[in-house]
Amino acid sequence: MTAPAERIVIEKCAVATVDADDTEYPAGHVVVAGDRIESVGPGPAPAGLDGVVRRVDGTGHLLTPGLVNTHHHFYQWITRGLATDHNLFDWLVALYPTWARIDEAMTHAAAQGSLAMMARGGVTTAMDHHYVFPRGTGDLSGSIIRAAAAMGVRLTLARGSMDRGESDGGLPPDFAVETLDDALAATEETIDKHHDASFGAMTQIAVAPCSPFSVSTELLRQGAELARRKGVRLHTHGSETVEEEQFCRELFGMGPTDYFESTGWLGEDVWMAHCVHMADPDIAAFARTRTGVAHCPSSNARLAAGIARVPDMLAAGVPVGLGVDGTASNESGELHTELRNALLINRLGSHREAALTARQALRLGTYGGARVLGRAEAIGSLEAGKLADLVLWRMDTLAHASIADTVAALVLGAAAPVTLSLVNGRPVVEDGRLVTADEDAIARATRDEARRLARIAGLTG
Numbered sequence: 001m002t003a004p005a006e007r008i009v010i011e012k013c014a015v016a017t018v019d020a021d022d023t024e025y026p027a028g029h030v031v032v033a034g035d036r037i038e039s040v041g042p043g044p045a046p047a048g049l050d051g052v053v054r055r056v057d058g059t060g061h062l063l064t065p066g067l068v069n070t071h072h073h074f075y076q077w078i079t080r081g082l083a084t085d086h087n088l089f090d091w092l093v094a095l096y097p098t099w100a101r102i103d104e105a106m107t108h109a110a111a112q113g114s115l116a117m118m119a120r121g122g123v124t125t126a127m128d129h130h131y132v133f134p135r136g137t138g139d140l141s142g143s144i145i146r147a148a149a150a151m152g153v154r155l156t157l158a159r160g161s162m163d164r165g166e167s168d169g170g171l172p173p174d175f176a177v178e179t180l181d182d183a184l185a186a187t188e189e190t191i192d193k194h195h196d197a198s199f200g201a202m203t204q205i206a207v208a209p210c211s212p213f214s215v216s217t218e219l220l221r222q223g224a225e226l227a228r229r230k231g232v233r234l235h236t237h238g239s240e241t242v243e244e245e246q247f248c249r250e251l252f253g254m255g256p257t258d259y260f261e262s263t264g265w266l267g268e269d270v271w272m273a274h275c276v277h278m279a280d281p282d283i284a285a286f287a288r289t290r291t292g293v294a295h296c297p298s299s300n301a302r303l304a305a306g307i308a309r310v311p312d313m314l315a316a317g318v319p320v321g322l323g324v325d326g327t328a329s330n331e332s333g334e335l336h337t338e339l340r341n342a343l344l345i346n347r348l349g350s351h352r353e354a355a356l357t358a359r360q361a362l363r364l365g366t367y368g369g370a371r372v373l374g375r376a377e378a379i380g381s382l383e384a385g386k387l388a389d390l391v392l393w394r395m396d397t398l399a400h401a402s403i404a405d406t407v408a409a410l411v412l413g414a415a416a417p418v419t420l421s422l423v424n425g426r427p428v429v430e431d432g433r434l435v436t437a438d439e440d441a442i443a444r445a446t447r448d449e450a451r452r453l454a455r456i457a458g459l460t461g
Helices: 074-079 088-099 104-120 140-151 180-194 217-230 242-252 256-262 280-289 297-302 310-316 336-346 358-372 406-412 439-456
Strands: 007-016 024-033 036-042 052-057 061-065 123-130 154-161 203-209 233-238 270-274 292-295 320-322 390-394 418-423 426-430
Touching: 007 390, 007 406, 061 358, 061 406, 074 088, 074 104, 074 123, 074 439, 088 242, 104 123, 104 140, 104 426, 104 439, 123 140, 123 418, 140 154, 140 180, 140 203, 154 180, 180 203, 180 217, 203 217, 217 233, 233 256, 242 256, 256 280, 280 310, 292 310, 292 358, 297 336, 310 320, 310 336, 320 336, 320 358, 336 358, 336 406, 358 406
Parallel strands: 007 052, 007 061, 123 154, 154 203, 203 233, 233 270, 270 292, 292 320
Antiparallel strands: 007 024, 024 036, 061 390, 390 418, 418 426
């Protein structure tokens, strides 16, 4: 006989479900049974529930789905604060020689730092696009997956690759790129070893050649074939800068979107980071094929890439989520900043005050991200039967107590403290601190590995 699921009851809080109807309750409850949401509704939880192991009084709080990050480069946690006044191409040229020196210990520490910062700020599903694999530096993918598993955060690892080094007209040093065959073989091995296709998966793998200017056409084409043969998703960078548009037209005789379509890289199983420079036909192609977008407003601003046309994408039906991007171009490394900046930066565009609302921004960071990662049936909203990934934000402190609308307070206000974050019904954060990892130890490890990398790369004496 199966033992009854242990229940956690959270009640007396405002609830933003982010369901299809954007249902909200000024005072409501959520019941978690095991790793699933059992019920969501107004008022107190049902009386007489069996197996309740914890009751949380959410007075003064807002309960939302856990945040979903759709684009990141964890390894960059140990190269923050460098090349701070560069555009994308100059920034890459400045940093690739350093990134090419990373090893397994550095990658593991950087993953811990990146994950800890996101988790502490309400992220329950993280994504890492790791594409730098210097030869002979250990199991880099495994080190990232171990860090996420230990922290208890859900992970999509986009196993990246580059096969166009400096000698082939690319930006990275030759010793930091793989051959076509090696990249495909290593990606397939990572899928076979780590990908979990189940509803409650904690680790999923995507096929993710880095960008049009760092990989060959054949790597894109065969990477897409590999992903579809294995039943996993595809990810890359796309239409990030004007220079990328020029590069594609000069080398391939077409813009990035047409180039991606010619290699099999548009489809409902694909999502791309940035997509800043998209004309109407590009947006129409993404909408027609249901290709997703990871919008990274802070990084786009940091690298002066431009303002992505997010309102137009949403109006056309393009799936859009939010991404932190690597912390060498977004030093804060947490997703609340992206909720706020997505709203603010898009209001600087042509739609002005009608660009995005606070609730649209929250949807981008939750359900939108789940949809982009192909997991909307399991996460991204507070609905019965979905996985119990949720965050209880404290809204009664000095920073937020006088803001009448709690969703607007969360999106437009200062970063709200996280009283409780659950992943699969298990606490990851309590009262603003990680319960699954030692933040101070991670801070020391990331500092030490950043200094070691700087010495190896010749940045310090």
